[in-house]
Amino acid sequence: MKRFRTEVAVIGAGPAGLCAALEAHKLGARVTLIDENALPGGQLFKQIHKFFGSKEHLAGVRGYEIGRQLLKDLERSAADVMLNSVAYGVFAPNTVGVVQRGEHYAIEAKKIILAAGAKENYMSFPGSTLPGVMGAGAAQTMINVNRVLPGKRIVMLGSGNVGLIVAYQLMQAGASVEALVEAAPNIGGYGVHAGKIRRAGVPILTSHTIQEVYGDGCVEGVMISQLDQNWKPIPGTERAIAADTVCLAVGLNPMTELAWMAGCAFTFLPGLGGHVPMHDANMRTTVPDIYVAGDITGVEEASSAMEEGKLAGIAAAASLGYLDDAGAELRKNEVRARLDSLRTGLFGEKRQTAKQEQMRRMEEFCQRKDRV
Amino acid sequence: MEELRVPHHPVLGDAPEKRQVTIYYQGQPVPAKEGEPIAAALLAAGIRAFRKTVHRHEPRGVFCSIGRCTDCMMIVNGLPNVRTCVTPVEDGMRLEPQDGFGHRELTGGEEE
Amino acid sequence: MKNADVIVIGGGMIGLSIAYWLTKKNQTVLVLEKGSTLAAGSSGAGDGHIYHNTKMPGYHTNLGFAGGEMYPSILEDLEDDCGFSAHCGSYLLCNDEKEYEIVEKATRKMQEGGMDIRMLSGDELRQQEPCFSKKIYGASYAPSGGKLDPLKLVFAYARKAAGRGATILCDAEVTGVVIEDGAVVGVETPKGTFYGGAVVDAAGSWSGFLGKAAGLYVPVKPRKGQIVVSEGCAPMLKGPVTTASFFCAKFYPEMMQMFRRMTKELNHGTAIEQTSSGTILIGATNEWADFDKSNTIEGIEWLVAEACRAIPALRNVHFIRTFSGFRPYTPDHLPMVGATAHLKNYFFATGFEGGGVSLNPAVGRMVGELICGEELTITNAPLAPDRLVKPFGEATDEELKANLPLGIFSA
Numbered sequence: 022m023k024r025f026r027t028e029v030a031v032i033g034a035g036p037a038g039l040c041a042a043l044e045a046h047k048l049g050a051r052v053t054l055i056d057e058n059a060l061p062g063g064q065l066f067k068q069i070h071k072f073f074g075s076k077e078h079l080a081g082v083r084g085y086e087i088g089r090q091l092l093k094d095l096e097r098s099a100a101d102v103m104l105n106s107v108a109y110g111v112f113a114p115n116t117v118g119v120v121q122r123g124e125h126y127a128i129e130a131k132k133i134i135l136a137a138g139a140k141e142n143y144m145s146f147p148g149s150t151l152p153g154v155m156g157a158g159a160a161q162t163m164i165n166v167n168r169v170l171p172g173k174r175i176v177m178l179g180s181g182n183v184g185l186i187v188a189y190q191l192m193q194a195g196a197s198v199e200a201l202v203e204a205a206p207n208i209g210g211y212g213v214h215a216g217k218i219r220r221a222g223v224p225i226l227t228s229h230t231i232q233e234v235y236g237d238g239c240v241e242g243v244m245i246s247q248l249d250q251n252w253k254p255i256p257g258t259e260r261a262i263a264a265d266t267v268c269l270a271v272g273l274n275p276m277t278e279l280a281w282m283a284g285c286a287f288t289f290l291p292g293l294g295g296h297v298p299m300h301d302a303n304m305r306t307t308v309p310d311i312y313v314a315g316d317i318t319g320v321e322e323a324s325s326a327m328e329e330g331k332l333a334g335i336a337a338a339a340s341l342g343y344l345d346d347a348g349a350e351l352r353k354n355e356v357r358a359r360l361d362s363l364r365t366g367l368f369g370e371k372r373q374t375a376k377q378e379q380m381r382r383m384e385e386f387c388q389r390k391d392r393v
Numbered sequence: 394m395e396e397l398r399v400p401h402h403p404v405l406g407d408a409p410e411k412r413q414v415t416i417y418y419q420g421q422p423v424p425a426k427e428g429e430p431i432a433a434a435l436l437a438a439g440i441r442a443f444r445k446t447v448h449r450h451e452p453r454g455v456f457c458s459i460g461r462c463t464d465c466m467m468i469v470n471g472l473p474n475v476r477t478c479v480t481p482v483e484d485g486m487r488l489e490p491q492d493g494f495g496h497r498e499l500t501g502g503e504e505e
Numbered sequence: 506m507k508n509a510d511v512i513v514i515g516g517g518m519i520g521l522s523i524a525y526w527l528t529k530k531n532q533t534v535l536v537l538e539k540g541s542t543l544a545a546g547s548s549g550a551g552d553g554h555i556y557h558n559t560k561m562p563g564y565h566t567n568l569g570f571a572g573g574e575m576y577p578s579i580l581e582d583l584e585d586d587c588g589f590s591a592h593c594g595s596y597l598l599c600n601d602e603k604e605y606e607i608v609e610k611a612t613r614k615m616q617e618g619g620m621d622i623r624m625l626s627g628d629e630l631r632q633q634e635p636c637f638s639k640k641i642y643g644a645s646y647a648p649s650g651g652k653l654d655p656l657k658l659v660f661a662y663a664r665k666a667a668g669r670g671a672t673i674l675c676d677a678e679v680t681g682v683v684i685e686d687g688a689v690v691g692v693e694t695p696k697g698t699f700y701g702g703a704v705v706d707a708a709g710s711w712s713g714f715l716g717k718a719a720g721l722y723v724p725v726k727p728r729k730g731q732i733v734v735s736e737g738c739a740p741m742l743k744g745p746v747t748t749a750s751f752f753c754a755k756f757y758p759e760m761m762q763m764f765r766r767m768t769k770e771l772n773h774g775t776a777i778e779q780t781s782s783g784t785i786l787i788g789a790t791n792e793w794a795d796f797d798k799s800n801t802i803e804g805i806e807w808l809v810a811e812a813c814r815a816i817p818a819l820r821n822v823h824f825i826r827t828f829s830g831f832r833p834y835t836p837d838h839l840p841m842v843g844a845t846a847h848l849k850n851y852f853f854a855t856g857f858e859g860g861g862v863s864l865n866p867a868v869g870r871m872v873g874e875l876i877c878g879e880e881l882t883i884t885n886a887p888l889a890p891d892r893l894v895k896p897f898g899e900a901t902d903e904e905l906k907a908n909l910p911l912g913i914f915s916a
Contacts, residue, residue, distance in 0.1 A: 022806055059428070059481060069405060110827065112799065112801055113799050113801070116802055118802050140459065140461045140462075150451060150453060152442045152443070152454025153441055153454060154454075154456070155454070155455055155457075156458065158457075158458070159456060159458030160458075162459070163433060163436060165405065167429055167430060167433035169398055169429075169433045169436050193402065238442055238452050239452065276461070447737065474737075493739065494738050494783050495739060497738055497822075501817065501818065502813075503639060503640075
C-alpha cells in the first residue's frame with residue numbers, strides 16, 4: 022500500500038468533480054482528482070445536445086464541447102489526476118482507499134469532495150431482463166462515446182428530457198425509433214425536444230405502457246397497451262412492436278455509497294432521486310471535512326452539477342485558508358446566484374423546492390446536534 | 394455487422410481513426426477498436442447476451458454501461474466477473490460468456 | 506402483573522435461541538432488543554462458521570460439537586435451511602511447524618474427549634481443499650464442521666418463537682432493572698416497564714451496561730472484528746477455515762512474541778468462509794476500539810493479504826464490501842451461562858466471543874432447562890457466571906478499567 026497526503030481529494034471527474042477540482046486548485050489548494058474511468062469528463066462526453074440556460078451557463082454549447090474545455094483546463098493545471106482508479110472507500114481519518122491497476126493507495130486528504138454522480142433507474146416488467154433492454158443513458162454512451170449502435174430498432178420508455186433527447190440522438194446515429202411510450206397522459210420533457218422527434222415521425226404514445234418485452238434470448242419485440250385514467254391497461258388495446266432494443270428513461274438515483282460509508286447523515290427526497298447526503302450552503306455534509314457536489318446530492322443536470330462543484334471547490338479551499346471570509350462569500354454567492362437561476366422554470370422549480378427542503382432538514386439536523 | 398458502427402455522425406463528425414485489434418469471443422475472432430470497452434466491440438459484432446444468472450441461468454446483456462449494474466460481466470482472459478462495459482479491449486483478449494459465477498482456477502497465483 | 510414468564514434481553518442468536526427453546530417449553534417470552542432490528546449486534550456482523558477446532562479443548566469444544574449435532578433437527582423445526590452446510594469440515598491452518606505442534610497438542614486433547622478431529626499434513630489438506638497455498642504447513646480438521654447464515658438463523662428463530670407466542674420488541678433498550686427483595690422482577694425500557702418471572706441477559710457486548718443497571722459487575726467488553734466480503738464465486742472452498750495464530754495467542758499467550766507486528770496489533774487469526782451465496786467472507790480482526798465500529802484501511806488490507814497468503818487464488822477475486830462488529834470478550838475467554846447468587850431470577854447467556862454460531866443451540870437448550878428447573882442435558886458448571894460476576898461495588902478500579910466498556914468506567 023502506498024500512502025500519500027493531499028489537501029483536497031475529489032472523487033469523480035464528471036462535471037461536478039472536474040469543476041470542484043479546478044476551482045480548489047485555482048485558489049491554491051493541492052488537489053487530487055480520482056476517477057474510475059480511463060478519461061475524465063463523466064457523462065459530459067455523451068451529451069451532444071446544446072445546453073439550456075443563459076450565457077454564463079454555457080447555454081448553446083454542447084456537453085462534449087464543455088467537457089473538452091474542462092479537460093484542457095485540467096491539463097494546464099497542476100492538479101494530480103488519478104485515472105483508472107477506483108475509490109473503494111472512505112475511512113477515518115479522512116482517508117480515501119483507491120485501487121489503480123492492482124496498486125493500493127491510501128490518500129489522506131484535509132478535505133474530501135464526493136462527486137460520484139448518479140446511475141439509471143431500472144424498471145421491472147415481464148422480459149425486462151432480456152439482453153437488449155438497457156438504460157437510455159447506456160444507449161447514449163454506446164452511440165455518442167463508443168460510436169456503436171446497441172440495436173437498429175428502438176422502443177423508448179419514458180418521455181422526460183432524457184427519453185426525448187436520447188431518442189433523437191439514436192436517430193442521429195442511424196437507428197430507427199419505433200415508438201416512445203409514456204405512461205402519463207402528458208409528455209414529461211420539453212416541448213421543443215418532443216417536437217423534434219415527432220417531426221421525425223416517431224409516434225409518442227402517452228397513456229401507454231410496456232406490457233411485456235419478448236424474445237428468445239434477447240429482445241425481439243415489445244407488447245404495449247393503452248392505459249385508462251387510473252393507469253390500468255385497457256384490455257384489447259395490446260399491440261406488438263417489432264424491436265431489438267428497449268431503452269428505459271425512467272429516472273436516475275444518486276450514487277451515495279461513499280457518503281454512507283463516510284458516515285454522512287442522509288435524508289429521503291423523492292424529487293432528488295431518493296436518499297441523499299444532507300449538505301449546507303457550502304456543500305458541506307454532516308461530516309465536517311466531507312463535501313458533496315453534483316448528482317450525488319440529488320439528480321439534476323450537468324449545468325447545476327458544475328456550479329455545485331465550483332461551490333464545493335471554493336468552500337473547501339476557503340476552509341483551508343486559501344481565501345479570506347469576505348472573498349469566499351463573494352465567490353460563493355456568485356455561484357449560488359447562478360444555481361438559483363438554473364433552478365427556475367417548469368422543471369427547475371421542483372428541484373429548487375426539493376433543494377430548499379433538503380437545506381431546511383440540514384439546518385434542523387445541525388440544531389438538534391448542537392442541542393445534544 | 395459493421396452497420397452497427399457509427400463512422401459518420403451529423404454532430405460529432407467522422408469517428409476518430411483507431412487501430413484495429415482482434416479479440417476472441419468463444420474462440421472466434423471479433424474485430425475491435427483499440428481502447429474501446431469490450432462491451433462496445435461485442436455489441437458492434439451483434440453479440441448481445443453476455444452472461445447467464447446464477448440461479449435461473451437467464452441471459453443478461455449490457456444495461457447501465459457505466460460499470461454499476463454488473464449485467465455485462467464475462468470471463469476475460471480466464472478471470473470471471475469482469476465488467477465488460479468499463480474494461481477496454483486488448484489485442485488477443487479471450488472472452489467467454491459467464492454462466493453463473495463462472496469457472497475460476499483454484500490453484501496457482503502463489504507468491505514467489 | 507407479569508408481561509411474560511421470561512424476559513430475554515438481546516435480539517441476537519443467543520437471545521433468540523433461548524426464546525426458541527423457552528417457547529418450545531410453553532413459556533411466555535418477551536424479547537427486548539435495543540437496536541431497530543434483530544441481529545443488530547454481533548449476530549449480524551459475523552461469519553457463519555460452525556467451528557470445532559478453535560475452542561478450548563474439553564468442555565468448551567464439546568459444547569460446540571453438541572451444537573453442531575443439534576442443527577439438523579432444529580432447522581427442520583424452523584422450516585428454514587438457513588444456508589446450512591453440514592459436515593463440510595472445518596480447518597485450523599498452521600503456517601509452520603511451531604503452530605502445528607501447538608495445534609496438534611490441543612487436537613490430541615480434543616480427541617481424548619472423544620471428538621472426531623484430526624491433523625492433516627499440508628499435502629493431505631490440499632487433497633481435500635486444493636485452493637490452499639503450498640506454504641501451509643498443515644491443519645487440524647474437524648469433519649463435522651459446518652456453516653450457515655447467521656442472519657437467517659436469527660430471523661428463523663424469531664419467526665418460530667413468535668409463532669409460539671413470543672413477543673419481540675425492537676428499539677427497546679433496557680435502561681433499568683427492577684429489583685424487589687433481592688430478586689429481579691422487571692426491566693425498564695423507553696417502551697415501558699415490563700415484568701417477568703425471570704430475566705436473561707443475552708446482551709452480548711452490551712452486557713456490562715446491563716449488569717451495572719442490575720447492580721452487578723459483568724465483565725464483558727466489545728472487541729472489534731472487521732470483515733471483508735468478496736463478489737460471488739464458483740465453489741472454491743468447502744469448509745470454514747481459520748489460521749492458527751489467534752488460537753495460539755488466545756490459549757498460549759507466550760506464542761504472541763513470535764508473531765509479526767500486524768498480527769500483534771490487529772490480534773487476529775484470519776477466518777475464511779465461502780457462504781451459500783458464493784461470496785467469500787474474510788474475518789476478522791480482534792481490536793480494542795470500545796464501540797467504534799469503523800473499518801480501517803490497514804485492517805482490510807491485512808485481512809485480504811493474509812487470506813491471499815492462505816489461498817493464492819483469492820488474488821484474482823474482487824472484494825466488494827466491508828463491515829465490522831463486536832465480539833463480546835470475557836477475561837477468561839469463556840462465556841457466562843446460568844444463574845447468579847447475587848440476584849435472584851437473573852440469568853446470563855453472554856460473552857461468547859464470536860462462538861455463538863456453534864454454541865447457541867446447546868446454550869439455548871441449557872438456559873431453557875435451567876429456567877424451567879429441568880435436569881441439564883449438558884452441565885453449565887464451567888460457564889457458571891459467578892466465577893466472574895459480583896456486585897458492582899465490589900469490583901476494583903483495575904477490574905472496571907480492564908474488563909468493561911469505556912462508557913461504564915468513565916461514568
